[in-house]
Amino acid sequence: MGLGIGMGLRVGVVGGGQLARMMIPPAVNLGIELHVLSEAEGSSARLAATQIGDFRDINTVVKFAEGLDVLTFDHEHVPRAVLDAVAGAGVPIRPSADALASAQNKLVMRDKLVALGLPVPRWAVATTTADVSEFLATFHNQPVIAKTPSGGYDGKGVREILGPSEVTDWLGDGPVLLEEKVMFVAEVSQLVARSPSGEMQTWPLVETRQSGGVCVEVIAPSSASEFTSNHARHIASTIAEELGVTGVLAVEMFLMESGDLLINELAMRPHNSGHIFTELSLTSQFEQHLRAVLDLPLGSTDLIAPAGVMVNIFDGVDQVGVRSALRANPSLKIHDYGKSARRGRKVGHVSLIGTEWESLLHLARIGASEITGNPVP
């Protein structure tokens, strides 16, 4: 690009999904050159794709990373050997390979959370069906949750089970994480961003609503008490600091009737539960992630309205639906992930900000329904 072209910092993103796509707007604003390694042509982040290739191939990723100021990720599936090769070539990886290793394996992460004294559901590691039976017996053979240690997302790799036969397929591949089925009053998510120099910024706690293990709606801020909200910030900040996370970290938690929090899942990257902050906060999670991995000073996470809601769009987006939705509500903000239509596929989201979430949620659901042609939930 020659010299002295604005900021001109170069950030590489492995993975061309919607998270990489949504890094494009803040990169354009801040004058950051975004380079995306996509697995295939026509990815969500195709506008910024500079290379098509397999993120599991060392040579591909090392070549992609050449000349970058930092390498970061749209997903957590890059193998350790690939990360080590890039780091060996002198390109900073953020979050680091060590931090990512915790995020890639739920058993490793569980050990770290326990060592840090952070609240998690009751759990066990099962390597045999006998282990599974023993854990079930603890809960009087009521349903428990089984999780594969790695590779799971959006409800994949997670099952509610009543007997050991339901996880024999997984046990063949190695140990399985078992957890009590938590009777929560709400699911919440705490986002935090941390830079290599140790600066941290948190956003307000949000409430997430899932269907079939997939996040469908987010309400911000959560109606949890100030005490609980502060506790959530403390939990997320502790994880970010103790694990040396750089970039955005999302900590999904169960909110109990007592006000207690139990950690459910973590994601070491921008996360679906933080999309509302693109409209609701002075600094979006995507801008903050770029600032954090570049060790730029972090932005204010102040809210610019009292409340906001995000509703995911599944299946497909079409021009007629978008027109209807925009006509019905001039305040609706649409985020189209540029994906082809497919039943059950997350293809976008809508956001609304305003004074209170109930009416916003009603309107956002109508908007999402107009876009997809599916009925309002």
Add this chain to the structure above:
Amino acid sequence: MGLGIGMGLRVGVVGGGQLARMMIPPAVNLGIELHVLSEAEGSSARLAATQIGDFRDINTVVKFAEGLDVLTFDHEHVPRAVLDAVAGAGVPIRPSADALASAQNKLVMRDKLVALGLPVPRWAVATTTADVSEFLATFHNQPVIAKTPSGGYDGKGVREILGPSEVTDWLGDGPVLLEEKVMFVAEVSQLVARSPSGEMQTWPLVETRQSGGVCVEVIAPSSASEFTSNHARHIASTIAEELGVTGVLAVEMFLMESGDLLINELAMRPHNSGHIFTELSLTSQFEQHLRAVLDLPLGSTDLIAPAGVMVNIFDGVDQVGVRSALRANPSLKIHDYGKSARRGRKVGHVSLIGTEWESLLHLARIGASEITGNPVP
């Protein structure tokens, strides 16, 4: 891109400047494919550049426009013959060639404004030095303003003159527009967006501050009375409707002590005076321009904070300066145009939103100064 990929509407932009660049974020959000025709490699909008070529060449632009849903512009300099050829090939041009013809020639526009009964400074057309002397005599040989009918921007093509000898060079090329030197209390700008189906949305009136004929700061909203603000909306809406403008129109006006408005300049595209609405309004001028030229329903222009300020960045942006500015103010929003540094060149802007403009302007000036290393004005 194949079929059924989200919205998938294709917008072509002639010109790869910062206005085209700032259309990228809303295009990404809305799932609009942006295609930019840049004059050279490395333009501000290079991320979305799909072709490099000369916008004055009919074949280049016709080829670029193939398959687009609409063609729009980063600047107003595309020759009529080129526009007609694209329209002849069946690609909608918005704003239309007829509307652009008014914007391209100040004498044509002046006639239209007068025919519409809209307020303009006292003026005359000079084709000879005698014409210039006569106009100067009307003002008792006090300074008057001379403007070339076309090609002027950012203070170019505008001179304050005291005698006919100061425009003899321009008179050689054709008629010159002469205007009284208006004793205004403020310069203001009214933005309006209009879609082909006639829908219109205006943003609140803003105050612009210039230095050497170049906009340096914008304060939103302007402190003009409600009556004057409504009058400004009426003027801009009348022009948009009567001239059949599609997309964003900016009307720069002089605000007189009486509260009267006199039209100074027009731009049929997103405009520097509207940049603050990216942060301050629910719908930025760039998103609105894309929605308007595609005849999508327009977005709400409601403000999300009581006040906002924009300060332009000149000369150059550098990594150290950006770090200082972001560290000093976590609320500062930076827009880097991705341009190489050059003395006097507009290379970006900063924005702040909040409760009152005086303190915001003070902080934004400090931010801009940190970025450039120039002293705070």
